[in-house]
Amino acid sequence: MMNLSQKEYVKKIDDMNQALKVAWENDHRVKTLKIAIQCAKLLVDVSVIKFYPSKFVLITDILDTFGELVYQRIRQKSMVHQPGMVKPVVLPENFTPEQVPDTAKETCRNWFFKIASIRELIPRFFVETAILKCYNYLTTGEYRSALTRLSRMIRGIGNPLVATYARAYICRVGMGVAPEVRDHLQYCFGDFVRTYEQFQSENVQNTIALQHVDTATYIDLYAPALDWILQCIAYKSSDKPLEVILEKCQKHCNTGVVLNAIMSSFKPEFVSFRAFKFCEMIRDCEEAGVAKWQLYKTLGMNLVLCDPPEECRLQVLNEVWKTVKSLKDPTEYIGCAEIWAEFPVKHFGKREINTILGDIVKHMIPDRAFEQFYPQLQSIMSKILSHVHDFSSLFTLDKFLAFLDLFQRESVKVEMCRGVLESFAKHTSEPTNDPVVISTLLYVGKVIHDSVNALSNVDELRSTSNLIISFIRNVHFGKDFEQQLNFYVDARDKFTGLESVLVVLVHCVNHLAVRTRQVVDGKHSRKTAAFVRACAAYCYITIPSVQDFFSRLHLYLISGQVAILNQALAQGDAFLKAAISLIPEVPKTIDVDGSVKSTDRMLLNYLTHFVSSLLHVPNDPDRGVHYILRGLLNTLQEYDWDGSDSRTILYMKVYVLLCSSSQDRFLHTVDKVDTNDDLYAGDKKYVAELGKMAKTILDEILSHLKTLSEGRENQTRQAMLAYQFFCQLTTHADLSNSTIFALATNLWSLAQKHGLGDTKAMARTIRAVKARGGGPWAELAGKMTLQSRA
Numbered sequence: 001m002m003n004l005s006q007k008e009y010v011k012k013i014d015d016m017n018q019a020l021k022v023a024w025e026n027d028h029r030v031k032t033l034k035i036a037i038q039c040a041k042l043l044v045d046v047s048v049i050k051f052y053p054s055k056f057v058l059i060t061d062i063l064d065t066f067g068e069l070v071y072q073r074i075r076q077k078s079m080v081h082q083p084g085m086v087k088p089v090v091l092p093e094n095f096t097p098e099q100v101p102d103t104a105k106e107t108c109r110n111w112f113f114k115i116a117s118i119r120e121l122i123p124r125f126f127v128e129t130a131i132l133k134c135y136n137y138l139t140t141g142e143y144r145s146a147l148t149r150l151s152r153m154i155r156g157i158g159n160p161l162v163a164t165y166a167r168a169y170i171c172r173v174g175m176g177v178a179p180e181v182r183d184h185l186q187y188c189f190g191d192f193v194r195t196y197e198q199f200q201s202e203n204v205q206n207t208i209a210l211q212h213v214d215t216a217t218y219i220d221l222y223a224p225a226l227d228w229i230l231q232c233i234a235y236k237s238s239d240k241p242l243e244v245i246l247e248k249c250q251k252h253c254n255t256g257v258v259l260n261a262i263m264s265s266f267k268p269e270f271v272s273f274r275a276f277k278f279c280e281m282i283r284d285c286e287e288a289g290v291a292k293w294q295l296y297k298t299l300g301m302n303l304v305l306c307d308p309p310e311e312c313r314l315q316v317l318n319e320v321w322k323t324v325k326s327l328k329d330p331t332e333y334i335g336c337a338e339i340w341a342e343f344p345v346k347h348f349g350k351r352e353i354n355t356i357l358g359d360i361v362k363h364m365i366p367d368r369a370f371e372q373f374y375p376q377l378q379s380i381m382s383k384i385l386s387h388v389h390d391f392s393s394l395f396t397l398d399k400f401l402a403f404l405d406l407f408q409r410e411s412v413k414v415e416m417c418r419g420v421l422e423s424f425a426k427h428t429s430e431p432t433n434d435p436v437v438i439s440t441l442l443y444v445g446k447v448i449h450d451s452v453n454a455l456s457n458v459d460e461l462r463s464t465s466n467l468i469i470s471f472i473r474n475v476h477f478g479k480d481f482e483q484q485l486n487f488y489v490d491a492r493d494k495f496t497g498l499e500s501v502l503v504v505l506v507h508c509v510n511h512l513a514v515r516t517r518q519v520v521d522g523k524h525s526r527k528t529a530a531f532v533r534a535c536a537a538y539c540y541i542t543i544p545s546v547q548d549f550f551s552r553l554h555l556y557l558i559s560g561q562v563a564i565l566n567q568a569l570a571q572g573d574a575f576l577k578a579a580i581s582l583i584p585e586v587p588k589t590i591d592v593d594g595s596v597k598s599t600d601r602m603l604l605n606y607l608t609h610f611v612s613s614l615l616h617v618p619n620d621p622d623r624g625v626h627y628i629l630r631g632l633l634n635t636l637q638e639y640d641w642d643g644s645d646s647r648t649i650l651y652m653k654v655y656v657l658l659c660s661s662s663q664d665r666f667l668h669t670v671d672k673v674d675t676n677d678d679l680y681a682g683d684k685k686y687v688a689e690l691g692k693m694a695k696t697i698l699d700e701i702l703s704h705l706k707t708l709s710e711g712r713e714n715q716t717r718q719a720m721l722a723y724q725f726f727c728q729l730t731t732h733a734d735l736s737n738s739t740i741f742a743l744a745t746n747l748w749s750l751a752q753k754h755g756l757g758d759t760k761a762m763a764r765t766i767r768a769v770k771a772r773g774g775g776p777w778a779e780l781a782g783k784m785t786l787q788s789r790a
């Protein structure tokens with residue numbers, strides 16, 4: 001097999017594996033054993049030394065198959081016929097040697113005798129080790145002596161590479177068959193340490209020289225086998241074996257490949273407890289096989305998982321970073337720095353963090369090396385954000401922003417900025433007014449804001465908006481309202497492309513205006529009056545940028561209410577008029593979760609709220625009574641309600657408003673705001689003007705009710721509208737007025753006319769009217785009869 005390529009060699013081994021299985025199935029036991037021996041002999045060959053670890057795996061897989069076949073064969077021979085049973089009984093999984101029949105034991109001994117007769121050491125060792133599990137059929141106490149004997153047998157193997165992999169195999173098999181037996185594990189490692197000097201022998205050096213393999217590559221071939229040996233030693237062990245192993249290494253083979261295997265195999269708490277000792281050993285070790293930066297990386301991974309003793313942390317960091325910062329190769333440097341960056345973040349202050357960030361920036365800038373290591377840099381940033389939650393301290397580090405600037409690829413930069421905002425949103429429990437934090441997060445938010453566009457999906461837009469909104473709500477300047485407003489101006493300038501952010505900014509500024517009113521108790525000075533007008537101006541400028549019609553309408557109404565609350569009447573009127581001007585542009589339908597819905601109901605609900613707000617809007621004598629309401633009614637005359645009753649229902653609300661406005665004193669008022677009851681207080685001219693408007697509205701309502709006199713569906717609508725209007729009149733109008741009383745009586749009759757009204761609701765209404773007492777209420781109750789359905 002000397003002249004075969006690697007692919008052909010692997011195929012040949014696979015063919016031998018298949019041949020072994022076929023021979024076994026055909027009951028050719030001797031042939032099967034011969035194939036197993038031939039496979040084991042291949043492990044003697046080191047002519048292609050780089051391929052040896054792969055060959056070892058392939059060959060031992062065949063040997064494991066052979067061992068399992070033998071074990072199951074003997075298990076079959078162990079079946080016995082018990083009295084009264086037709087089928088033979090198989091041994092249980094946890095059988096004892098006493099349960100095994102003598103014939104099966106004899107077969108087992110024969111296999112061991114056949115293997116013992118193999119003349120060559122290596123095939124004999126590997127084949128016997130492969131069937132070691134079969135000792136279960138003979139005795140329970142044989143494993144310790146067998147494993148010790150086989151471990152010492154390896155001392156006869158001359159090639160150190162072959163011997164090391166043989167030790168790995170006996171350790172692996174031993175852990176499978178008798179994990180409680182551990183004496184041979186220390187023998188195997190001790191023998192490896194004692195034979196380490198053979199690596200420099202003339203025979204080994206000639207072999208690797210002929211194959212053009214350097215010493216470091218050759219030693220690295222031992223790493224998988226050494227890992228197996230040490231992992232078996234470390235499995236469920238205390239830290240005492242580690243002390244023994246370190247002592248042996250210091251005396252005989254303080255090399256990189258051994259130290260790396262030790263640190264990778266033992267529990268992190270054992271390694272971290274001896275962190276400084278490992279630092280010293282790494283400093284003094286030979287780099288053969290594994291470079292020192294790789295050793296420091298492995299050590300760092302252990303210290304991140306388990307903290308070292310507090311008294312040695314600074315010593316460890318200084319010792320390690322002294323070597324790390326001297327690395328010239330960016331790949332080596334960032335591979336180590338990525339792990340160790342978490343150590344100072346967890347255990348030290350901002351000075352150490354700043355120093356390490358500065359060193360990382362220093363190593364990554366030349367030749368734009370950072371472009372090749374974005375994943376590692378992202379990992380470092382994630383570790384910083386996961387442990388440092390004092391953003392005031394973090395953002396004041398002069399090297400942090402320089403480190404953030406290393407992320408120059410757009411997608412990576414956006415991801416990192418998103419991570420910063422997510423961390424701020426998650427870990428900030430109290431609002432901030434730190435200018436450095438605010439400035440930094442405005443920059444970070446601007447980056448992720450600019451990353452969204454028309455092609456961004458809904459989830460991305462929502463998550464980006466929520467992060468920025470969380471940041472905005474976590475900025476609070478206390479009673480420095482002007483500084484708070486300035487921040488909102490800056491935020492609007494940065495985040496104009498996210499509609500939900502603009503909506504929140506308008507709400508925040510309105511809230512700021514309300515807080516101002518609370519502070520001055522509604523008694524504005526010239527300065528505070530100017531400030532609330534500035535807040536109103538901010539909202540008036542910002543709202544048109546919101547694309548959603550109903551969001552814009554609601555913002556205009558809320559902003560108008562806040563302006564009037566703060567006695568900024570001109571600004572309040574401007575908001576309300578802006579809302580009215582939008583009504584003709586309201587779309588007839590909108591898409592809600594994939595389904596098209598009419599906007600009539602939404603607009604009616606909004607206008608109902610709008611009309612009720614007009615009660616507290618002071619009248620401007622120069623523009624006529626309720627000029628804003630007149631403007632609304634004029635606009636609605638041109639609006640197409642798609643043939644529904646929405647216009648009439650709204651007119652009912654308007655009629656109620658006019659009734660309420662005619663009162664000498666309103667039931668509720670706005671403190672420090674002169675409403676119309678204060679301005680007019682029963683003025684006859686004012687009341688007469690309200691009466692004219694009310695008559696016009698009433699005519700519109702009654703006209704619509706008359707159009708619903710034909711057809712059962714229309715009559716049902718007529719009854720519902722008449723009943724609804726009756727309820728509103730009896731609640732808000734003056735029933736002592738004969739006209740109003742007659743109207744209420746007629747509306748009740750109309751609701752009852754065709755027997756299509758809600759009888760139960762009407763019965764409750766009669767009881768409620770009777771409960772109001774005497775006067776017009778008693779008279780009205782006497783006229784309210786309840787008709788049964790026809």
